[in-house]
Amino acid sequence: MKKFVDLNSDLGESFGTYKIGLDEEVLKYVSSANIACGWHAGDPVVMRKTVEGALKNGVAIGAHPGFPDIMGFGRRNMTVSPDEMKQYTIYQLGSLYGFVKATGGKMQHVKPHGAMYNMAGKDARLARAIIEGIWEVDSNLIVLGLAGSELVNAAVEKGLKAANEVFADRAYNSDGSLVPRSLPGSMITDKKIAISRVLRMVTEGKVTAINGEDIDINVDSICVHGDNLEAVEFVRLIKEELFKAKVEIKPLNQFIK
């Protein structure tokens, strides 16, 4: 039985005058922060503040690169080439690295955002392009991707450390992929059910797919959200329930080797 897991959240998504996310609250609960790098969200002032917030709260820092589409929040697929994907990854990793270095911090991981995450989860060529970019910048970084995805496969293939992410609020297909948000039943809206699913994924490595079938799932990290007070309260609750189940929350770098 698993005794620990990472809690990660997408942070630093505010942009100029535009505010998104209760980052200060979320930073109290999570162990790893995926910090936007100014392409789909975030800006240098926000990145600085978010890196400092993570350091202050003892939260491990990760880069959260996305597509150059702030109008679409990086959620729209773009047919970039593998070379573009690779250089976009390096650029954004580097930009966050600037702030990590400036504040005396350390970068733990990389998790692509939105459409970049989804495309790299299914397309091995794009996955490898991202992995090459990460590898070239720092081969000690951990890659955080959808459990069982092409991105995780490519990381393992290259020799990069990889961590498997699950979602508390999403339904799974029987092949381990996420049920697309556009389909009915894709979101687990009942909090009690969501939490019991998370606990089972962490402690048993199993989850019930949307077709009723029990499937194996590998969990290193749980993705949580901080968009509003309700979301933050849910994060607090998950943490409490994990604590009761004697599952420790710790950042990826303490157990991914």
Place this chain on the structure above:
Amino acid sequence: MKKFVDLNSDLGESFGTYKIGLDEEVLKYVSSANIACGWHAGDPVVMRKTVEGALKNGVAIGAHPGFPDIMGFGRRNMTVSPDEMKQYTIYQLGSLYGFVKATGGKMQHVKPHGAMYNMAGKDARLARAIIEGIWEVDSNLIVLGLAGSELVNAAVEKGLKAANEVFADRAYNSDGSLVPRSLPGSMITDKKIAISRVLRMVTEGKVTAINGEDIDINVDSICVHGDNLEAVEFVRLIKEELFKAKVEIKPLNQFIK
């Protein structure tokens, strides 16, 4: 008498489909490359290619951060705050650092671009903000700024290595500042005169200001351009004349301590 000088040029200014500058040609002549970081010019694919080109030609690499204004090529003053200036510097330094690390290179220097360069040349608060950003990322970097400017002053004050830049094709005021491009006589269009001025600046540390007065000028690096074949030919010529005058071209890191 000075026996060496650095030749620097702004490179990597192409953007997507848009091409600017004969970078491959210019890289044959200069010793230091100021590489655009995607804010006023450049993009990740261009940055990668430019960093690789510099490495191949043995040209030292520098970051060339600018304002977030690609429509204005970073040449338009923007009233950013010192904190914005600082974080914008860190972001762009970091982004180039990504490519430098990915290619096994080393970053030598930082030279702000266009309006950022001009504003930081005159405004001590903005100059200090940039210098703090550079210092926090890497206190071994050399700051390349207008000879005698606030940027160079702020670097020295902070303990960063600083290099003084002169322009072959620009007229100087008697206080050592550049005559604004909008004024008559601001550009030295006669190549022979430009070259003899450069030689005198390098070997005697003197230049004739626009009012006819001879002034002292400190030269560590000469800024040259590669916009077109004529500009590149001029770079070749300067290099030839410096060679004849027994002035060696070498990158800043070989003599700025």
Place this chain on the structure above:
Amino acid sequence: MKKFVDLNSDLGESFGTYKIGLDEEVLKYVSSANIACGWHAGDPVVMRKTVEGALKNGVAIGAHPGFPDIMGFGRRNMTVSPDEMKQYTIYQLGSLYGFVKATGGKMQHVKPHGAMYNMAGKDARLARAIIEGIWEVDSNLIVLGLAGSELVNAAVEKGLKAANEVFADRAYNSDGSLVPRSLPGSMITDKKIAISRVLRMVTEGKVTAINGEDIDINVDSICVHGDNLEAVEFVRLIKEELFKAKVEIKPLNQFIK
């Protein structure tokens, strides 16, 4: 004694996933909407929705062009040329015109945003550039600018209809200009005082400047905000007090000739 005044508000400032402003609430109270055109805020989907909201609420529509600086929300001065200022105005006017035409609406006015508003308020050349752009697109549009500013002067000079705007929450210098936000006392934070100032400006054409002096002020429109519930409540209150004072709220096109 004045019997009517326009109430205007900056609307449609949301951008992609980023939400700003309680537009639906504010539209219930104001008579004129300044709609962002996607350069400093807003996007096409937001513009469409905002134009439709204005039409539904019988609120007159105006374009709110700004600088190409969404990261700075158009609040940072940029040294654009008069020609750039003119073409930027035409572009943004046109873009909003697209939605106005698509929805069967009518455009009433133009009010530049933020730094564009401030720069054009003081610099006659830039003011004239904006006015020329507006004139060329539609010489029936009303220009809404700071009471007594260069923008209003340039409109009058060109023969465009002009409307004078005042701010309920800002202090005035004795020359009629706004006290910069950076100075103490620039904001009128006491709501009762703000409202009594507004009433006096509208009914007597007078306001007490920051130095205690009473000055004349020309009021066609009052600028109000809808950033949060408190701001919206203040708009409701102003409207109520104007009603009590028998001042009718009506859009500019009903009284500016």
Place this chain on the structure above:
Amino acid sequence: MKKFVDLNSDLGESFGTYKIGLDEEVLKYVSSANIACGWHAGDPVVMRKTVEGALKNGVAIGAHPGFPDIMGFGRRNMTVSPDEMKQYTIYQLGSLYGFVKATGGKMQHVKPHGAMYNMAGKDARLARAIIEGIWEVDSNLIVLGLAGSELVNAAVEKGLKAANEVFADRAYNSDGSLVPRSLPGSMITDKKIAISRVLRMVTEGKVTAINGEDIDINVDSICVHGDNLEAVEFVRLIKEELFKAKVEIKPLNQFIK
């Protein structure tokens, strides 16, 4: 036998300091200009200049809307929603309309650019979204699309005037679609062959597909390029050969009803 055809070219693609295309040359030969609207290329200063150039040369003006992806020149598919597609079309149409109105011109047509053109050529939902946007702004505009594409179908279905475009330098599949650039044989590089194909398409309404089969093709307009001197020379040549074949070049609005 056809006695006339339109020659169209994508123009106004320069952006700030970045120059693309020999627009002044091309404007001497074509009858219709597709003018970029600042999203995938172009900026307000360039749009103004291009509209004026078209007017001066008696070339009909069309809007050339594209995706918000200047880094990718609008050539990368983006998974936008039909509503986004529609509002993006209205925004860009409107922006060009601003310049057309400012210069006393008239807008003749709309031709989507790059990935927007390709996606709308195959996806009926996206095609209809664009067509609705155009219809709402001005139901007299002509839609210029790939001969036989969904975009042309959607225009006809809605009651908008539609014009069929062919490419001199591209190979066709036997179903009338273009052979993708990524496949061998997709480009017709031999100028003589390209011109004889164009002449046959115009005068006989036939073209030989890549599999050798003769197919019917409907030609209202021929797309030509002005990227370099060689391209412009090819335009001149096509025009000359059409003249010899007694085919008149005239803008779409003179024959599309």
